[in-house]
Amino acid sequence: TQLLEQSPQFLSIQEGENLTVYCNSSSVFSSLQWYRQEPGEGPVLLVTVVTGGEVKKLKRLTFQFGDARKDSSLHITAAQPGDTGLYLCAGGGTSYGKLTFGQGTILTVHP
Amino acid sequence: SAVISQKPSRDICQRGTSLTIQCQVDSQVTMMFWYRQQPGQSLTLIATANQGSEATYESGFVIDKFPISRPNLTFSTLTVSNLSPEDSSIYLCSVSPTFYNEQFFGPGTRLTVL
Numbered sequence: 505t506q507l508l509e510q511s512p513q514f515l516s517i518q519e520g521e522n523l524t525v526y527c528n529s530s531s532v533f534s535s536l537q538w539y540r541q542e543p544g545e546g547p548v549l550l551v552t553v554v555t556g557g558e559v560k561k562l563k564r565l566t567f568q569f570g571d572a573r574k575d576s577s578l579h580i581t582a583a584q585p586g587d588t589g590l591y592l593c594a595g596g597g598t599s600y601g602k603l604t605f606g607q608g609t610i611l612t613v614h615p
Numbered sequence: 616s617a618v619i620s621q622k623p624s625r626d627i628c629q630r631g632t633s634l635t636i637q638c639q640v641d642s643q644v645t646m647m648f649w650y651r652q653q654p655g656q657s658l659t660l661i662a663t664a665n666q667g668s669e670a671t672y673e674s675g676f677v678i679d680k681f682p683i684s685r686p687n688l689t690f691s692t693l694t695v696s697n698l699s700p701e702d703s704s705i706y707l708c709s710v711s712p713t714f715y716n717e718q719f720f721g722p723g724t725r726l727t728v729l
Contacts, residue, residue, distance in 0.1 A: 510657075535715040543654070546619075546707050546720030554715055592657060596716025601646040601663065603716055608657040 506531040506597050510606025517583055518614050525578045525591055525609045533595035536569050536576045537603070541590040583613045617642050617710050619721035627727045628698050635694045636724045638708035643688035648718065649681070650707045658707065664691050698728045 509528045517523055527536070535554045539547035551560050553569035553576065560567045564587075566579040576593055590610050594603040618641040628634050638647065646665055650658040661681055662670045670683040685691045695702050705725050709718040 535717075537715075537717055539720075544722070544725075546709070546722050547658070549616075549717055549719065552715050552717050590655060594716075594718075601648070601711040601716055601718075602660065603718060605657045608655070610655055 506533070506595065506604045508593055508595050508604050508606040510593055510609055512609060513607060514610050514612075516612045516614070519584055520582050521613075523580050523583055523611070525593075525611075526575070527577070527593035527595075527606045528575045529595065529604075530574065531595070531597065531604075532573050533597055533604075534573070535596040536573070537594045537596070538567055538576070538578050539592040539594065541592065542588075547590075547592055580611075583611075585613045585615050587611060588613050617644060617712050617719045619708060619710060619719060621708060621721040621724050623724060624722065625725040625727075627729060629729055630699055632698055633694055633696045634698065634726055635692050636706055636708075638691045638693070638721055640689045640710050642712065644710040644712045645688065646711045647685065647691045648709045648711070649683065649691075649693045650709065652705045652707060652723070654705065661693070661706075695726065698726075700728045702726060703728045 538550045541547040551567045556571045556573045558569045564581045593606040620639045622637045649661040661676045662672045664670045664683045664685040682694045705723045707723045709720045
């Protein structure tokens with residue numbers, strides 16, 4: 505069974521601060537996705553990384569896939585209240601289409 | 616990507632009754648998934664529903680409690696049967712139309728069982 509350990513579980517920061525969320529596993533994933541979910545909505549795909557060592561940037565968000573494709577990080581620069589939400593990492597493995605989800609990180613950015 | 620709608624968006628049901636949730640996709644997709652989620656927590660996969668075959672259930676979920684239909688490539692239903700307060704949760708459907716296991720989610724159905 506593949507597991508993804510996501511940390512921290514909660515983050516409460518002030519506007520303008522930087523933060524990093526981590527996802528770690530002992531398993532290799534063929535792809536790694538990050539999602540953001542707001543209350544009352546479904547998760548929305550932010551990014552997919554597929555190559556070990558890959559770094560992708562989406563405005564103030566930087567996503568990195570570990571060289572061994574076992575871990576990933578999400579870094580947010582100068583967080584804004586609009587970044588508030590539940591962030592989920594998810595790994596694609598050997599079962600076609602199925603994802604292994606991390607436990608989630610609830611981010612609250614205070615104005 | 617894909618656009619997914621779910622009905623109902625929320626419902627309050629009595630213990631012992633059933634609720635059927637509909638999931639409609641704007642394009643044909645082979646794989647659909649049904650999840651359960653407690654507010655603020657991660658997703659738990661209930662089952663994978665492929666058109667033309669029986670749904671595949673994850674450990675802890677059984678067909679008698681969560682029957683699924685998948686009559687075509689754009690539609691699926693999940694029924695939550697014999698409701699108890701423990702079934703109160705958010706139920707989400709998703710599809711995986713791309714090669715990289717990316718999933719696109721519906722807005723969810725919030726179920727409260729009294």
